[in-house]
């Protein structure tokens with residue numbers, strides 16, 4: 466018997482590899498050249514001098530970012546991970562404080578909480594947009610809760626109005642992880658600008674990139690000041706006279722962006738809208754062509770929102786599709802596509818299962834509280850755990866790809882999903898899941 470599926474020896478649908486995610490052109494080269502010719506590669510100083518705020522490219526990027534996102538302050542950092550840490554620190558989160566976040570997010574979202582010896586409390590996600598579930602959020606709030614980190618995952622905004630309302634009722638800080646959603650909107654407001662602090666990433670996978678980098682935005686002058694201190698050796702800066710109202714968390718790191726990255730980030734920011742338009746055109750085309758496939762739920766958009774599709778996520782109906790997400794992703798990849806099986810909830814990682822972070826005595830989980838009060842048991846977020854088995858996703862519905870690349874995705878789907886008998890021949894190998902970065 467001969468099979469058509471490439472994984473069983475048939476012909477591949479797509480034979481050429483996907484091109485790398487390149488968003489740079491002559492404009493970025495010129496910006497980098499300008500910095501190199503000047504020779505000032507960074508101009509930060511961790512002391513009470515004008516250089517406390519960095520050099521000219523950093524300052525220009527921050528002004529342009531604040532303008533584009535309509536916020537009072539944009540503070541550049543050397544990654545969104547640093548940005549999340551600076552934000553949690555600026556919000557005054559400390560040992561034993563609980564911070565609520567979804568379990569479907571990059572490790573950095575939770576690491577930023579642990580760095581301050583606070584406790585991540587994972588709460589379940591919605592089936593349609595994979596963002597914080599409101600009922601689960603309400604139930605997760607305790608007298609120790611100090612903040613919530615809604616994650617605008619895969620490019621879709623979390624449901625911010627009710628989240629802000631619940632946060633206000635309980636006096637929680639709202640720190641938005643918008644690393645995957647620059648330009649996404651919720652009723653006319655930009656993701657990352659609705660809470661107290663919002664974090665964007667400029668790493669090489671994100672919509673716009675500068676190598677490594679991030680930006681934190683806020684409308685609060687005091688939070689902005691605290692962010693700038695944490696970014697740049699707070700303790701040294703305060704000692705030389707940079708003012709701060711409270712010394713809480715004023716342990717300073719070096720989260721400073723270089724002039725070279727800032728110069729490139731400025732050019733990338735100007736390209737954001739065009740890159741988003743190109744991405745949305747590809748996604749619209751793919752969604753149109755895949756609609757009507759039995760057993761597939763395509764990305765949905767909550768009314769009043771815009772989705773910027775960092776990842777294109779498809780949910781498989783296990784009653785209709787005769788194979789697991791693991792098998793489907795492997796079968797599609799054998800066809801030459803680039804798909805991942807589901808995402809693992811963070812609390813299932815060894816760090817949470819064994820509660821080992823600082824030393825081996827349970828810190829910070831035992832700092833000022835009982836080791837077992839916050840649960841990381843399998844089952845605490847049943848929707849997130851079930852969806853791990855049911856979704857597949859790809860990042861390659863984005864520039865510089867074209868419609869013909871999307872056509873190949875559709876062609877492979879048509880082939881794979883019309884061969885249930887062949888799919889049944891492929892064994893589930895388990896154990897694989899997608900990365901969030």
Ligand SMILES: *Cc1c(COP(=O)(O)O)cnc(C)c1O
Nearest residue numbers: 544545546571573644645666668
């Ligand atoms: C990429 C990402 C981060 C971290 O970004 P870096 O700039 O690589 O540190 C944080 N949160 C989410 C949701 C991300 O996708």
